[in-house]
Amino acid sequence: MSKELDFTKAKKKFLTITFIDGNKILLRTPTKKIMDRMVNLGKEFEVVEGEDPDNSDAINEIYSACADIMSNNLAQKKIEVDYLSEVIDLEDLTLFFEAYTEFVNELNAVKN
Numbered sequence: 001m002s003k004e005l006d007f008t009k010a011k012k013k014f015l016t017i018t019f020i021d022g023n024k025i026l027l028r029t030p031t032k033k034i035m036d037r038m039v040n041l042g043k044e045f046e047v048v049e050g051e052d053p054d055n056s057d058a059i060n061e062i063y064s065a066c067a068d069i070m071s072n073n074l075a076q077k078k079i080e081v082d083y084l085s086e087v088i089d090l091e092d093l094t095l096f097f098e099a100y101t102e103f104v105n106e107l108n109a110v111k112n
Helices: 032-051 056-070 081-087 090-111
Strands: 015-018 024-027
Touching: 015 090, 024 056, 032 056, 032 090, 056 081, 056 090
Parallel strands: none
Antiparallel strands: 015 024
């Protein structure tokens, strides 16, 4: 008797994101690379929301990290920084970060 673990058939949960222009993506759970970006992203939001709201390096990093996180979607559609900067403002990215963090935390709570 043999067992098989097929990751392509595993049931996964997704976070649906609908952009202002009607585009929709299903975000996967984060990989280690995405988790690393999320940790750094939290730090960049702290910079922009607190000590230096006009810090262009932090703002650029926020858009870049969010584009990477959103590119981890079921359709494997690459989300570009240019696209995000056209359809989403910084307040929307803050909402996204909070929602995605909550999504990840809920998944971890279920496992424990």
